[in-house]
Amino acid sequence: MTQPPLTLFEKIWQQHRIASTGEFDLLWVDRHFVHEGSFHAFDKLDSSGRPLAYPELTFGIADHYVPSNLARLDDDPEVAGMIRLLEDNTAKHQLTYLGLGHTDRGIVHVAAPELGLTLPGLIIVCGDSHTTTHGAFGALAMGIGATEVAHVLATQTLWQRRPKTMRIHVSGQLAHGVTAKDLALHIIHQIGTGGATGHAVEYTGPAVANLSMDARMTLCNMTIEAGARVGMVAPDDTTLSWLRDTPRAPTGEALEQAERHWLSLYSDPGAAYDKSVTLDANDVAPRVTWGTSPEQSVAVDEPFATVDSEATHSSLEYMGLNAGQPILGLEVDQVFIGSCTNSRLSDLRDAASVLQGGTVKVPTLIVAGSNRVKAQAEAEGLAEIFRQAGASWGESGCSMCVAMNGDSVAPGQRCASTSNRNFPGRQGPGARTHLMSPAMAAAAALNGKIVDIRTGG
Amino acid sequence: MKPVTQVASPALLLLDANIDTDQIIPARFLRKPRSDGYHHYLLYDARYDMQGRPRCDSPITEADSGAKIVLAGHNIGCGSSREGAVYAFVDHGIQVIISTKIADIFRNNAIRNGLLPIMLDQAPFDELVAYCQAQPQAPLTVDLEACEIRWENDHCLAFEIDDGSRERLLKGIDDIQATLAWDTQINDFADRYLADRPWVVPATGRHCR
Numbered sequence: 201m202t203q204p205p206l207t208l209f210e211k212i213w214q215q216h217r218i219a220s221t222g223e224f225d226l227l228w229v230d231r232h233f234v235h236e237g238s239f240h241a242f243d244k245l246d247s248s249g250r251p252l253a254y255p256e257l258t259f260g261i262a263d264h265y266v267p268s269n270l271a272r273l274d275d276d277p278e279v280a281g282m283i284r285l286l287e288d289n290t291a292k293h294q295l296t297y298l299g300l301g302h303t304d305r306g307i308v309h310v311a312a313p314e315l316g317l318t319l320p321g322l323i324i325v326c327g328d329s330h331t332t333t334h335g336a337f338g339a340l341a342m343g344i345g346a347t348e349v350a351h352v353l354a355t356q357t358l359w360q361r362r363p364k365t366m367r368i369h370v371s372g373q374l375a376h377g378v379t380a381k382d383l384a385l386h387i388i389h390q391i392g393t394g395g396a397t398g399h400a401v402e403y404t405g406p407a408v409a410n411l412s413m414d415a416r417m418t419l420c421n422m423t424i425e426a427g428a429r430v431g432m433v434a435p436d437d438t439t440l441s442w443l444r445d446t447p448r449a450p451t452g453e454a455l456e457q458a459e460r461h462w463l464s465l466y467s468d469p470g471a472a473y474d475k476s477v478t479l480d481a482n483d484v485a486p487r488v489t490w491g492t493s494p495e496q497s498v499a500v501d502e503p504f505a506t507v508d509s510e511a512t513h514s515s516l517e518y519m520g521l522n523a524g525q526p527i528l529g530l531e532v533d534q535v536f537i538g539s540c541t542n543s544r545l546s547d548l549r550d551a552a553s554v555l556q557g558g559t560v561k562v563p564t565l566i567v568a569g570s571n572r573v574k575a576q577a578e579a580e581g582l583a584e585i586f587r588q589a590g591a592s593w594g595e596s597g598c599s600m601c602v603a604m605n606g607d608s609v610a611p612g613q614r615c616a617s618t619s620n621r622n623f624p625g626r627q628g629p630g631a632r633t634h635l636m637s638p639a640m641a642a643a644a645a646l647n648g649k650i651v652d653i654r655t656g657g
Numbered sequence: 658m659k660p661v662t663q664v665a666s667p668a669l670l671l672l673d674a675n676i677d678t679d680q681i682i683p684a685r686f687l688r689k690p691r692s693d694g695y696h697h698y699l700l701y702d703a704r705y706d707m708q709g710r711p712r713c714d715s716p717i718t719e720a721d722s723g724a725k726i727v728l729a730g731h732n733i734g735c736g737s738s739r740e741g742a743v744y745a746f747v748d749h750g751i752q753v754i755i756s757t758k759i760a761d762i763f764r765n766n767a768i769r770n771g772l773l774p775i776m777l778d779q780a781p782f783d784e785l786v787a788y789c790q791a792q793p794q795a796p797l798t799v800d801l802e803a804c805e806i807r808w809e810n811d812h813c814l815a816f817e818i819d820d821g822s823r824e825r826l827l828k829g830i831d832d833i834q835a836t837l838a839w840d841t842q843i844n845d846f847a848d849r850y851l852a853d854r855p856w857v858v859p860a861t862g863r864h865c866r
């Protein structure tokens with residue numbers, strides 16, 4: 201009997217299924233990351249009385265609470281305590297821990313891939329919704345809650361309802377000055393923040409195949425903002441050659457065996473998806489969000505929100521804007537370049553190429569996604585360009601993306617940000633966030649207002 | 658985990674679309690221990706102003722204090738995976754959330770914490786909302802055994818929920834304990850799987866502060 205054609209997602213799911221009860225499958229988990237927020241899960245594990253099942257498959261990384269200026273740790277005992285709690289829990293359970301001083305530390309979704317801990321074909325989980333990022337490597341990567349984290353710690357498995365499958369096919373090519381961030385915002389705008397709820401998304405098509413690994417990570421990262429559990433791209437030569445440069449990916453014979461397996465991970469011709477969407481990359485322009493949901497974005501040269509609805513009205517009110525206003529020329533109070541969406545080396549290079557030789561008009565904070573990215577950015581002179589332009593250059597971590605580490609946007613202030621969520625209060629109570637690409641954010645920093653990166657005006 | 662079988666109470670209406678988990682519990686409270694209860698932080702920035710004074714347009718008022726059921730706008734619980742969002746509802750006494758769409762991770766977290774997530778089509782949802790707006794103090798009864806929502810004497814609406822979630826909630830199943838029964842299967846799988854794919858386990862790292 202021949203196997204019916206399977207999607208990439210179905211192949212990986214089936215390879216990890218241990219048992220089934222009704223709609224729930226018990227899945228083997230290959231890789232698990234914990235961060236400061238995982239303390240509830242460690243408490244639950246301890247109270248269950250079970251030991252940690254596979255310590256070699258869980259990695260602890262401090263990111264959410266790491267101050268962008270480490271000297272501040274002394275001023276905020278609560279923040280320092282959160283990091284110490286992770287340190288203690290990982291030590292107690294003998295997990296690998298990448299703490300404050302570790303050269304490999306960074307935002308989980310930046311550090312783990314660049315270390316080669318993220319590999320194709322794995323099931324990867326973390327108590328963080330942006331775990332979708334790791335799908336860029338053709339892994340099945342999901343954000344989970346604290347009770348599920350505790351379950352993974354105790355059993356290295358997870359009970360999951362099987363999501364439906366969805367293909368997002370992107371034809372054509374992104375134009376110069378248009379990035380994976382713009383493509384992600386474009387897609388979310390088209391299908392809505394609930395557009396992929398209940399689905400595992402696979403991105404296909406020439407525009408996706410042409411993306412670098414950094415760009416694929418940006419795209420998969422934002423997939424959760426369309427409601428999907430999973431966003432993935434099938435592994436190809438780009439993936440494999442990227443992984444060969446990482447320190448902890450398999451080597452030698454193990455690598456050969458792994459690569460053979462990885463190249464079998466693609467959707468078979470004729471495999472059926474529950475839902476399919478097709479878009480043309482040529483239609484994508486640099487985008488900026490104007491509202492309080494990632495779906496509320498416009499191309500930078502369009503006016504926003506002419507549609508009148510209650511939701512639009514309350515978003516505009518929170519953002520201090522009027523319907524029909526152009527986004528171009530809108531003044532911003534500050535700029536943040538960072539977060540697991542856009543803090544990799546290529547993002548910083550994009551920002552530096554705009555900032556080079558200029559001076560920022562508004563306070564600008566630039567935070568590398570990991571210590572490795574930070575070191576590289578310093579070695580190749582990017583950090584110097586940022587400092588020369590008058591921007592602050594911080595210690596790697598989540599920083600102003602979520603405002604847990606002491607970096608926040610003041611009430612009513614408008615921030616051009618390369619992060620992923622413009623929810624009310626996300627960057628601090630009353631903060632007004634406009635999401636955009638690193639180059640667009642850098643241009644906003646130089647001009648003190650939103651400009652079109654393609655024309656500079 | 659407290660089982661959910663039948664819940665009767667008036668409903669709290671939170672009808673905005675896309676109420677994300679950052680709004681349900683702002684990030685700055687996630688460092689708090691659960692022991693003091695997370696109900697203080699539920700929708701905090703919508704309930705209190707910057708000085709911590711109650712806002713006059715707060716979505717939750719004194720009159721809602723006994724509510725165990727929430728009728729929520731489309732796509733409730735989207736965004737961050739923080740389970741604190743579910744704790745905030747549960748610690749506030751909420752046992753049922755009804756919406757036209759509930760975000761996946763929030764829904765999973767809910768099932769594991771004794772919060773019943775119910776998704777309805779738009780028309781029946783609107784019917785419930787209309788009733789609760791007209792009769793704010795009148796109770797709804799949510800019956801998970803019968804998979805029904807009932808109100809007044811003669812109104813009844815069936816809802817669907819997958820068997821696995823229903824059973825977890827009805828029995829208050831703790832997944833970690835329940836999975837013990839599968840230990841043999843898990844160990845067999847792990848032995849076979851890791852022997853086939855030795856490259857899955859990364860080279861040993863260092864513990865470093």
Ligand code: SF4
Pocket residue numbers: 263264307308309328330539540541597598599601602619620
């Ligand atoms: S950078 Fe922001 S979105 Fe990414 S993991 Fe950190 S807090 Fe979450």
